[in-house]
Amino acid sequence: MRIALLLCFLYTGFIGTASGQGEVAFYIKIEDGGIFDVRTIRDSLGQLQCYEANIKAPVCEDRVCYDVNIRFRWNLIGQFEKFVIAAHDPLTKMDHEPFAPEDYKKLQQILSNQDLSFVHIPKNELVTESDSSEVDGYTGATKATVKKEVIEGALYTCYTLWHIANGEVVDAIRQHTHKSLNRDLIKKMLSDENQFVHYYLINWLDSQQMKEHIDDLLMLISEGKGYFSKNAIEQLPELLFETLSVQNFIISHYNTLDYYAQLAILKKLKLVNLGDSLRKYFIFLIQEDNGFQNQRILSLVLSGIGNESFTTLVNHLNSLEIIISEENFLLIEKLGKRYHHDTSQLKRDNK
Amino acid sequence: MNLKFNSIIYLLLFWATGVHAQKLATVFVEAESFQNKGGWVVDQQFMDVMGSSFLMAHGMGSPVENASTKVKFAEAGTYKVFIRTRNWSAQWSTKEAAGQFQLLVGGRALPKTFGKDQQAWAWTDGGTIKIEKGEIELGLKDLTGFNGRCDAILFTKDLNYQPIENLDELSDFRNDYFGFDRNPKDAGNFDFVVVGGGMAGTCAAISAARNGVKVALVQNRPVLGGNNSSEVRVHLGGRINLEPYPALGNLVNEIGPEEGGNAQPKEFYEDDKKLRAVLNEPNISLFLNHHANEVQTKNGKIERITATNIETGEKVLFKAPLFADCTGDGTIGLLAGADYMTGRESRAVYNEPTAPEVADNLTMGASVQWFSEKKDKPVSFPNIKWALDWDEEKSEEITKGDWEWETGMGLDMKLDFEQIRDYGMLAVYSNWNYLKNHSKNKEKFAHESLKWVAYIAGKRESVRLKGDYVLIEQDMTERKIYPDGTAPTSWTIDLHYPDPENSKLFPGAAFKSIAKHIKIYPYPIPFRCLYSNNVDNLMMAGRNISVSHVALGTVRVMRTTGMMGEVLGMAASVIKKENTTPRGLYQKYFDQLEALMMKGVGDPTLPYVQGYNNGATLMEMKKK
Structure with missing residues (x-):
């Protein structure tokens, strides 16, 4: 953010020089009938890097209208990154007063903030009607909640630019990036540190792409913050959970993942065949102090269990005196008969 | 704390219970039960500590409208009057008292001004008064607009009566008087x-x-x-x-x-x-x-x-x-x-x-928020003598106090809460008094009028x-x-x-x-x-x-x-x-x-x- 601010004061003279760099990818119509082209910017290797657009939008602050000339930049998933304005064509507030450095700083914060309330208020309700000619610099009084969020005297500039920066263009960029996804671009995005990019990948990659990049995806899952791991696991196709690499990953990482990621893994594994080592791993995960997960794990290891593993399981349950839910107990009884194994010592939950 | 009928017929109750039938006529009135509260507010925040909810004249500097209620006296005669009240500002200032009020009996004020004596909740002697048999109107007349408070009023024909100060005994007295404990709903x-x-x-x-x-x-x-x-x-x-x-x-x-x-x-x-x-x-x-x-x-x-x-x-x-x-x-x-x-x-x-090396009793505080509004004409604010010492350095030239007007950290959020809330209000009034009456920029605040000051303080932690x-x-x-x-x-x-x-x-x-x-x-x-x-x-x-x-x-x-x-x-x-x-x-x-x-x-x-x-x-x- 700080870098962007420095740039916006230093950058001069690009506006009017045709359409800037990059090739035009698509165009976006804005509310009042205007239109702007969105161009792709590539890195030194020719790989897609970000998107830019030069925007000209009419804005009226109170009764004074002017054209805002500004360049916007978005990242590969449509998040607003920064703006650039020409030194000779500054943004202005009420009465043509040019933006001060702190106003630009605040504008950057506003444009990259998804948590503002004033942007959800219809434009004609931003101010309340008032008889006095100048309250807060407007003919009408700005609502108190709105006032806190915007630059004083530049309410409509903030409002208009936020909607351009965070409007239709976001989805258009996502679609465009999706169409452009190739091995190298995915690789590059996987190494991005922005978690929203990771979320984009788990939501937009197809099964084949996930399979191809499974090692990187597992790495992200092991390091995921918040609920990323859980969400990523939910998005991975079931088939991948049958592979040795994923089952081994589970053995080495299950215990360090958070509870909700663990739950997601158990749910996925219900749909696939467990390898012997993974089944054994889960059998020994059943512990006295693991009340919540025991029954879920038990029901998982019981599905498709062979004679040898069953013996291991029953011995383990007996030795730790694990309490077994009604449902699992009945299943074990049935399997005991099939495998001629005595299960009468097991502890059944009599709740 | 009171009956739903609000007026209390002492003798009937005592005959019914038979406990105090020998005693001289006493009439006990809970202020919070007044039929017409006028501009007074019911404050229950400290009832677990001081024994009752009470009426408070929260006028932000303007005396509030009188509260009134009708009470029946079964016997005529000379009654001694007590009011349970306190001088809340006395803990910070000996100059005057913030919340003062009078008791009106049948429309006439008793000579005694209440709310200016003892700092703690206690019965203040209001002197004697002659009362006719039958229904009579009682009123509370706020004199200052600064949170005078009245818990209860007691009339007794026993001129040597010593009102009960002990909280447990007072609570028993109230319950006996109104018959609550024997008849819980x-x-x-x-x-x-x-x-x-x-x-x-x-x-x-x-x-x-x-x-x-x-x-x-x-x-x-x-x-x-x-x-x-x-x-x-x-x-x-x-x-x-x-x-x-x-x-x-x-x-x-x-x-x-x-x-x-x-x-x-x-x-x-x-x-x-x-x-x-x-x-x-x-x-x-x-x-x-x-x-x-x-x-x-x-x-x-x-x-x-x-x-x-x-x-x-x-x-x-x-x-x-x-x-x-x-x-x-x-x-x-x-x-x-x-x-x-x-x-x-x-x-x-x-x-x-983030925890401190040594445990302590610091909690987060309670907020007393406030704001003023601009009026067409200049508005005065009483030049209060009981304010905290204030000067230009301390003055905050603002018209709204947000969450950060927070007090009571280190005090007990239950036992000390009346003090905490009162100190929050005192700070608001002290600053406002300075802005309105003393500040070098007081002209800027001439049209400003205190519109709202919280009397229910916002607690964060107890x-x-x-x-x-x-x-x-x-x-x-x-x-x-x-x-x-x-x-x-x-x-x-x-x-x-x-x-x-x-x-x-x-x-x-x-x-x-x-x-x-x-x-x-x-x-x-x-x-x-x-x-x-x-x-x-x-x-x-x-x-x-x-x-x-x-x-x-x-x-x-x-x-x-x-x-x-x-x-x-x-x-x-x-x-x-x-x-x-x-x-x-x-x-x-x-x-x-x-x-x-x-x-x-x-x-x-x-x-x-x-x-x-x-x-x-x-x-x-x-x-x-």
Whole structure:
């Protein structure tokens, strides 16, 4: 953010020089009938890097209208990154007063903030009607909640630019990036540190792409913050959970993942065949102090269990005196008969 | 505390009880029971400490309209008059008294001015007066507009009478006089009694009701919403609709105000919206103006609670197999003998990086917010002599006091709360007095008029009841997530401390605060933090859940406390269905609660309009 601010004061003279760099990818119509082209910017290797657009939008602050000339930049998933304005064509507030450095700083914060309330208020309700000619610099009084969020005297500039920066263009960029996804671009995005990019990948990659990049995806899952791991696991196709690499990953990482990621893994594994080592791993995960997960794990290891593993399981349950839910107990009884194994010592939950 | 008929016929009552039949005629009148309260307000905040709710003349510098009531005297004669009152400003100033008033008997003022004598609550001798037999009107005439307070008035023909100062004895006297203890009203049987009608309690009641549970909701103010009501005016904070239970919070969205902002006009807080939501639930019986102050337990379980009507003094009994303490102060837990925590734990207790080396009694404070409005003509403000010493350096040239007008850190949020609230008001009045009457810039404030000063102070922290688990800082910063996670807390770990600048100007008595924040990822609060570890049928939601002082910093905001309530209501339905306890739910039926949390109880179709005050979170972080 700080870098962007420095740039916006230093950058001069690009506006009017045709359409800037990059090739035009698509165009976006804005509310009042205007239109702007969105161009792709590539890195030194020719790989897609970000998107830019030069925007000209009419804005009226109170009764004074002017054209805002500004360049916007978005990242590969449509998040607003920064703006650039020409030194000779500054943004202005009420009465043509040019933006001060702190106003630009605040504008950057506003444009990259998804948590503002004033942007959800219809434009004609931003101010309340008032008889006095100048309250807060407007003919009408700005609502108190709105006032806190915007630059004083530049309410409509903030409002208009936020909607351009965070409007239709976001989805258009996502679609465009999706169409452009190739091995190298995915690789590059996987190494991005922005978690929203990771979320984009788990939501937009197809099964084949996930399979191809499974090692990187597992790495992200092991390091995921918040609920990323859980969400990523939910998005991975079931088939991948049958592979040795994923089952081994589970053995080495299950215990360090958070509870909700663990739950997601158990749910996925219900749909696939467990390898012997993974089944054994889960059998020994059943512990006295693991009340919540025991029954879920038990029901998982019981599905498709062979004679040898069953013996291991029953011995383990007996030795730790694990309490077994009604449902699992009945299943074990049935399997005991099939495998001629005595299960009468097991502890059944009599709740 | 009083009868619903408000006028008291002493002799009839005493004949009925037969206890004091030999004594001389005495007439006891509770001020909060006055039929017409005029501009006086009912203040119940300290009744557990000083014995009663009372009437207060909260005029912000303009004397309020008289309060009046009709009282019957069965005997004519000369009566001695006492008023239970205090001089609240005396603890900070010996110059004059802030809240002064007179007693009107039959329209004529007694010569005595009340509220200027003793600092503590006590009976002030009002002299003698001749009274005719029959009905007579009593009035309270405010003289100053600065929070004069009247608890009760006593007339007696026993001219040597010594009024009762001991609180227990006085309480017995009141109960005998009005016959309350012998005749408590039974509110009926419920599945679940929720005490406290803030966001947590209100959501708990609605959530339980929608899940088929018969609920009593007991709130000690005339409005619902607690800190988010128009009485305190703190906006909701934190995020809703978060993983792992995105449907949690729809209820907060449904009943919460659309507009944000602290210390805003009354309408911002939409008291009616919360009330309507509760009244729309056939399974809820709502008891506004009832302060729960007695708990009866048996074998580690609460059997019943008793609440006192803050205006009439009537007592009401509530029986249920399950209770929720959403009082914020852990009132029910404390009365039931629940384990609790208070102040700041030392680092040794939980190894929390933010905890102090040595434990202390510092809590976060209570806010007395305020604002002024601009008038067409200049407006005066009394030049008060009892203000704190003030000068240009101390003066704050502002027209609104937000959350940071916070006092009482280090004091006891229950025992000292009247002092805490009063000091908050004193600071507001002292600054305003300076701006209006002394400041070099007083012209700038000439048209400004104090519009609102809170008299219900907004508490952040008092006691925390101990659950089967105590949530700590590292659980959130290191994301130790437990399988019994419920409502996610998302606000920063936001701890308040006395403002260092303000502390320099007012050593040991700061009335402003600063906040320090640690961002977290949304974190599901373990269910084990939401029920008591030693009172088997007590759950809790709100700021009095089982968390360390540091962890309280995040869970205390009201979208989060609302979601805790939502979870409690769901838990109540599982507990009812399985005939178990909160701990039993945790041990055996948590999957059922999980299923309800997935579903939520709020209307999922409503748009999220409460865009305000979501708070910073690591979830938003764009770059590592």
